[in-house]
Amino acid sequence: xSTHPAPHRHRTSLWELGFxxxxxxxxxxxxxxxxxxxxxxxxxxxxxxxxQAERHAQPVILWITIACLLVALAATGVSxxxxxxxxxxxxxxxxxxxxxxGGRTRFLSLWGLLLGLGSALTILAxxxxxxxxxxxxx
Amino acid sequence: MTPARSQRMIADxxxxxxxxxxxxxxxxxxxxxxxxxVGWLASVDHKEIGLRYIVTAFLxxxxxxxxxxxxxxxxxxxxxxxxxxxxxxxxxxxHGMTMIFLYASPILSGFSNYLFPLFLGSRDMAFxxxxxxxxxxxxxxxxxxxxxxVVGAGPNDGWFNYVPYASREYNPGLNMDIYALGMxxxxxxTSVGAANFIVTVFRCRAPGMSINRMPVIIWGTLTASVAxxxxxxxxxxxxxxxxxxxxxxxxxxxxxxxxxxxxxxHLFWMFGHPWVYAIVLPAMGMVSDGLPVFCxxxxxxxxAVALATVATMVLGFGVWVHxxxxxxxxxxxxxxxxxxxxxxxxxxxxxxxAWIATIWLGRPILTTAFLFFASMILLFVIGGVSGFMxxxxxVDWQLTDTYFIVAxxxxxxxxxxxxxxxxxxxxxxxxxxGRLMDERLGRWNFWTMFAGFNIAFLPMHLTGLMGMPRRVxxxxxxxxxxxxxxxxxxxSFLFAAGVLMFFWNVVKSxxxxxxxxxxxxxxxTLEWAIPSPPPPxxxxxxxxxxxxxxxxxxxxxxxxxxxTLDRGMTxxxxxxxxxxxxxxxxxxxxxKMPEDTLAPLMLTLALTLLFAAMLGKLWWLAAIGSGAVLAxxxxxxxxxxxxxxxxxxxxx
Numbered sequence: 074x075s076t077h078p079a080p081h082r083h084r085t086s087l088w089e090l091g092f093x094x095x096x097x098x099x100x101x102x103x104x105x106x107x108x109x110x111x112x113x114x115x116x117x118x119x120x121x122x123x124x125q126a127e128r129h130a131q132p133v134i135l136w137i138t139i140a141c142l143l144v145a146l147a148a149t150g151v152s153x154x155x156x157x158x159x160x161x162x163x164x165x166x167x168x169x170x171x172x173x174x175g176g177r178t179r180f181l182s183l184w185g186l187l188l189g190l191g192s193a194l195t196i197l198a199x200x201x202x203x204x205x206x207x208x209x210x211x
Numbered sequence: 212m213t214p215a216r217s218q219r220m221i222a223d224x225x226x227x228x229x230x231x232x233x234x235x236x237x238x239x240x241x242x243x244x245x246x247x248x249v250g251w252l253a254s255v256d257h258k259e260i261g262l263r264y265i266v267t268a269f270l271x272x273x274x275x276x277x278x279x280x281x282x283x284x285x286x287x288x289x290x291x292x293x294x295x296x297x298x299x300x301x302x303x304x305x306h307g308m309t310m311i312f313l314y315a316s317p318i319l320s321g322f323s324n325y326l327f328p329l330f331l332g333s334r335d336m337a338f339x340x341x342x343x344x345x346x347x348x349x350x351x352x353x354x355x356x357x358x359x360x361v362v363g364a365g366p367n368d369g370w371f372n373y374v375p376y377a378s379r380e381y382n383p384g385l386n387m388d389i390y391a392l393g394m395x396x397x398x399x400x401t402s403v404g405a406a407n408f409i410v411t412v413f414r415c416r417a418p419g420m421s422i423n424r425m426p427v428i429i430w431g432t433l434t435a436s437v438a439x440x441x442x443x444x445x446x447x448x449x450x451x452x453x454x455x456x457x458x459x460x461x462x463x464x465x466x467x468x469x470x471x472x473x474x475x476x477h478l479f480w481m482f483g484h485p486w487v488y489a490i491v492l493p494a495m496g497m498v499s500d501g502l503p504v505f506c507x508x509x510x511x512x513x514x515a516v517a518l519a520t521v522a523t524m525v526l527g528f529g530v531w532v533h534x535x536x537x538x539x540x541x542x543x544x545x546x547x548x549x550x551x552x553x554x555x556x557x558x559x560x561x562x563x564x565a566w567i568a569t570i571w572l573g574r575p576i577l578t579t580a581f582l583f584f585a586s587m588i589l590l591f592v593i594g595g596v597s598g599f600m601x602x603x604x605x606v607d608w609q610l611t612d613t614y615f616i617v618a619x620x621x622x623x624x625x626x627x628x629x630x631x632x633x634x635x636x637x638x639x640x641x642x643x644x645g646r647l648m649d650e651r652l653g654r655w656n657f658w659t660m661f662a663g664f665n666i667a668f669l670p671m672h673l674t675g676l677m678g679m680p681r682r683v684x685x686x687x688x689x690x691x692x693x694x695x696x697x698x699x700x701x702x703s704f705l706f707a708a709g710v711l712m713f714f715w716n717v718v719k720s721x722x723x724x725x726x727x728x729x730x731x732x733x734x735x736t737l738e739w740a741i742p743s744p745p746p747p748x749x750x751x752x753x754x755x756x757x758x759x760x761x762x763x764x765x766x767x768x769x770x771x772x773x774x775t776l777d778r779g780m781t782x783x784x785x786x787x788x789x790x791x792x793x794x795x796x797x798x799x800x801x802x803k804m805p806e807d808t809l810a811p812l813m814l815t816l817a818l819t820l821l822f823a824a825m826l827g828k829l830w831w832l833a834a835i836g837s838g839a840v841l842a843x844x845x846x847x848x849x850x851x852x853x854x855x856x857x858x859x860x861x862x863x
Contacts (some may be wrong), residue, residue, distance in 0.1 A: 076757060076772050078421030078795050086669055099523050105529050105551070109544050116541040119847060126543075134543075164770060172515045173769060174759060180423035184518050191522060202546030210542030 079177035081162040085155045090178070093155055093185030096148025097192030104141035104196050108134045108203075116209035126208035134203055138196060152185030195210040224791075225780040225801060230751040231276040237783050242334070242747035244807060253807040255339035256747060257291075260346045261325025262643065267350060268318035272629075273714070275309035276707055278302050283700040289688040299684035300366070301386075302366040305360045307370030308390070312397060313353050315490040315628050320345070320404050322635055323432045323493060327408065327644065329738035329745060330426050332417025332754045335787040340805050340847065345404035347815035352397035355822065359389035366390040368681065371483060371534075372453075374464040374475045379457040385826070388457060392822050398447040405436035405443075407817040412794040413499055417737065419756035419774070420796040421759040426736055426759075427510065430517045431496030434524040435489035441528070446482035449475055458828065472540060480531035488527040491623065492520055494631040495562055495591075498584045501631075501638045502566055504734045505581035506573025509760060509767065519561035522823070526555040536607040545604050552602030559595055563588060578732075579653030583634025590626025594619060597672065612682075614677025621668045633713055638715070641731045645743040646724030652716045660709030667702030670695045735760035740776050752779035753789050756796070805851075814843035 083198070097149070115130030116123055160167070162176030174180050244254040254260070278295065282302050285293045294302060324342060328335055336342045359365045368376045412433045421683045452463040453475070462468025464475050484764070503510045510516060532540065532548035566588050575581060587757045597619040599605045610616060633656075639645050674695045679686065686692050730739040739762055741750060757772035758764055764773050780789060782801065790800040821836030 074417075078424065079420060082795070090275055100753070101525075102528070105547055109532075109547055112543040112547070117832045122539075126541075148753075171512055172509070174423040174517070175770075177421040177423045180514060183514065184521075186520065187518060188525075195526070195853040196553060199547050200548045202543055202550060206542045206546040208541060211539055211545065 078125070079162065081159040081176070081178045084158040085178060087109035087180070089151060089155060090181055093148055093152040094181060094188060097145040097185075097189035098152070100141040100148070101195050102193040103188055104138055104199065107137045108199060111137070112208060122209075124209045130208060131203060138200060138203070142196045145189055145196055148188030149186060149193060152182050152189050155182035156186055225782055226732070227754060228778065228781045229778045233785060235746065235751050235780055238748040238751060239746060241783065244747065245407055249599045250649075250807065251808070251813055253809045255335075255343045255805060255807050256361070257328055257336045257339065257342055258643075258745060258747075260342050261321050261323075263346055264317050264321025264324055264349070267346075267353070268314050269687050269714070271309050271353060272314045272318070273710070275306050275314060275709060278306040278309065279703060280707055282306065282522040283703045285684065286686075286696050287490060287700040288697065289686050289693055291685055294684060296684045297367070299364040300623075300682075301360060303682055304366040304369050304372075304390075305357075305406065306486070308356060308366055310624065311486075311490070312394070313349075313356070316401065316486070318628075318632050319432070319490065319493040320349075320401075322632070323408060323428070323495070323641070324404075326639065326738060327411055327429070327432070328415065328749055329642070329741070331415055331428060331735055332750060332756065333411070333415040333421060333736045334749050334753075334782070335415075335804055336407055337415050337802075338407045340808060340811050341403050341407050344811035344814060345400045345407065345806075346437035346555075347812050348396060348400035348403070350819065351815050351819045352393050352478045355396055356389065356570055357821065359386060359393075364389060371479055372475075374453065374456075374472050377453060377457075377475075378464065380475055387672055388454060388826055391454040391457075392826050393446050394450045395454075396818065396822050398443045399643055399751075401439050405439040408432055408436040409440070414790045414799075415788065416791050416796045417754045417756050418779075418791055418796055418798050420791075422513070422762055422794055422796075424756060424796075425517075426496070426760040427499035427513070427516055427520065428493060428496030430442055430520045431499075433518050435492050437528065438485045438524050440484045442482040445478045449478035450458070451484075452478075454825075463570070471537070473540075476535050476538065477531070481536045482626055484531045484534065485524070485527045487623065490523055491627040492524060494587075494628045494635075495520070497631045497635040497638075498566060498587055499562065500736065501580060501586045501634060501800070503569050503573070504579055504638070504732050505576045505584070506569050507576070508569055508573030509735070509763070510565060511568040511572060512561070512704050514757065515564045516562050519558035522558040523555060524560065526551055529679055530555060530602075533602055533607065536604050537611045540587060542604075549604050553599065554748050556595060556599050556602075559591075563591060563595075578637070579648070579657055580637035582654070582657045582661075583630050583637065586635070586657070586859075587626060587630045590622055590664075593620030594626050597622065610675060612680055613675035614671050617681050618671035618675060619666050622670070625664055625668075636713075636717065638722065638732070639728030641747070642738055642743050643725070644721055645733060646720050647727045648716050648720040650722060652712060652719070656709055656712040656716055659712060660706055663701070663702050663705030663707070663709050667699045667706055668697050668703075674699070730762070733762075735763040737761055737776075750779075752781055754779065755779055810843060810847040816845060817843045 113131055113132050115126040159176065159179040159182055162179045163170070164175060165173070170176060170179060170183055244250050244256055244259060281294065282299065285291055285299060294388065325335065366372065366389070367386050368382065372387070372390065375381055412425070412429055452461070455461040456463055456465060456470075462470040464470045464472050499516055529551040530548055532545065533552045536545055570585065597615070601610055601616065601619065608702060637648050637653060653859055674692060677691055677695075679690070679692045727743050729742050732739070737754060740754070754761065755775040757774045758769055760767060761774035761776065782789060786804040788802045788804050789798060790802050791797055792799050817836060817839035819832055821840055824830070824832035824836050
């Protein structure tokens with residue numbers, strides 16, 4: 074086993090790893106901010122608060138959600154591919170990695186996997202609000 | 212990293228050697244701070260700056276604590292008039308300002324400043340002069356903010372300072388102007404410090420310390436620093452716009468002029484909630500790194516805990532509106548923030564389970580530091596659960612602006628900041644001073660603080676649930692609040708007695724505590740490999756790291772690789788430090804570090820003059836202040852030959 078902290082670093086690129094790590098979080102951030110803006114704006118009619126949302130708001134939020142969900146899933150997928158290529162980077166399997174963090178590249182690919190998946194679930198959680206909450210209540 | 216890049220060597224190949232007395236003497240002469248008052252003022256040594264941060268922040272904790280005790284005396288019974296309503300407004304606002312802005316974050320900066328290079332195997336922070344600047348500006352802003360309170364013009368609209376109460380129409384004195392300008396000044400300090408931490412983490416680690424081998428406290432401070440850089444512009448802008456509204460008649464927050472009062476709340480809480488995480492994540496890191504030492508067991512789930520730290524901060528950017536659930540924003544919008552505020556419990560819980568598992572699997576030694584770290588887990592759960600409750604919009608509507616929220620924030624800020632910080636003091640005090648703190652007094656200190664805190668703040672949840680609103684200066688008899696408030700006041704005085712014991716223990720142990728030696732706790736990380744207190748240069752040779760626990764490698768037997776601590780780069784041709792690559796910690800460049808200088812202090816004085824002139828609208832003085840700032844910057848950045856880095860070259 075190499076003494077370098079990341080002997081498998083050449084099996085991926087910084088761009089690939091960067092997308093794997095940040096893609097899901099950025100997708101959630103975009104979905105979150107855009108949905109908040111659209112949902113809020115829809116309840117104002119010429120600057121006056123309305124309790125009836127504009128009709129186009131929910132489909133727009135839905136499409137934003139789907140697009141961002143796909144990006145988050147793509148980041149998860151890329152992380153999975155990097156993980157497959159680097160999982161032998163250090164001694165022990167994924168449990169060893171969770172405990173000790175050995176192998177820098179596979180460490181980051183596992184982070185990407187969990188962040189991507191977590192972001193996708195968080196994006197999906199926002200759908201619950203879209204389905205259940207009256208848009209302009211309150 | 213490309214093969215060509217990985218083969219890059221340092222042009223002026225550094226000498227490799229072992230630790231000798233001659234080397235230590237040479238480094239001591241290069242790195243030591245000059246004696247005398249001017250030398251003290253000019254010091255850029257991270258340990259000196261870290262200690263100044265810690266002492267100043269603890270001093271402000273004591274001042275904020277006295278303010279709290281005065282308020283508790285006011286509330287000990289119904290219809291009391293120790294304070295007038297106006298005085299009470301200033302007391303609770305200044306108490307919040309002090310504890311949240313002037314204690315909770317700077318104390319963590321102090322510990323991180325002191326410990327970062329020691330954890331990372333470095334000779335200093337990446338930007339020592341900026342480090343000094345961040346401290347001096349912090350001190351200046353604390354004095355600036357308190358100047359108002361001393362003359363009866365302290366902030367009086369709560370620490371989050373809502374408009375329109377903060378507008379000139381309802382608040383015509385200087386109170387809000389001092390608060391606004393002081394907070395902008397403090398923002399400079401925090402931003403400068405945050406940038407320094409980030410660059411230090413990514414560039415000043417020992418060779419071999421890849422990012423998956425960093426202590427968790429490094430992850431906590433790094434994450435908090437990134438958050439600070441992102442969100443401080445929002446609050447600085449908010450305070451600047453408020454100052455313009457008040458002094459120049461603009462209408463950013465004035466609906467009569469087309470402004471939006473809610474804009475203040477958005478800008479403030481975009482900063483405010485990530486700030487809450489910024490003042491707990493490094494403290495959680497202290498527990499993650501300290502607790503395993505006393506359990507004689509590595510932290511369970513290191514990878515998950517480090518990731519949870521980052522994930523908490525990421526989600527923390529999406530929860531700010533949960534402070535605004537009662538403002539009438541549309542329901543669907545609120546649901547997104549409610550969801551994020553509920554989901555953030557998941558990464559927080561990861562750390563909690565990891566700590567519990569570490570205690571469960573280890574062989575705990577019940578030192579005072581362990582008691583503070585372990586008790587934090589319980590307090591975190593209580594504060595976390597009450598926070599989780601207010602993530603629900605309907606529940607929040609019932610609880611907002613009641614004492615329930617006051618109880619929650621104190622469980623978070625005292626439970627997840629003060630308790631770990633006091634534990635960290637017991638843990639790292641021997642490293643800082645070479646002396647152990649008194650364990651017997653420490654146990655009295657812990658149990659008094661723990662009992663006092665819970666007696667004070669656990670019943671406060673009930674006070675809130677019964678409907679007592681926060682920020683009222685008194686209450687009539689017969690409301691059902693009297694007994695609970697009496698208990699809270701008794702508890703808060705008990706807690707204060709515990710804090711007093713802590714301060715006494717620090718003073719007593721500093722003067723005559725038992726000799727600690729370099730590694731009294733048998734710790735796993737690099738700071739325990741050097742003498743206590745550390746010499747000015749920290750490490751006589753730059754260590755090379757092979758695992759996350761360089762000092763536990765033989766005990767853990769995790770693999771064949773071993774760290775090298777007593778042989779490495781000597782870097783003794785002047786004030787030199789090693790820069791390494793961001794991800795894998797490969798040697799990259801030799802940095803020429805700056806000598807001690809008065810430039811940071813001069814810039815701070817110039818900035819303070821400028822802000823004081825702006826407060827008084829003395830434009831001629833503001834012009835002088837601006838000129839002084841410019842002059843200080845020119846003095847600071849004037850090219851110096853000795854600061855040229857040696858260029859890297861490619862070797863075959």
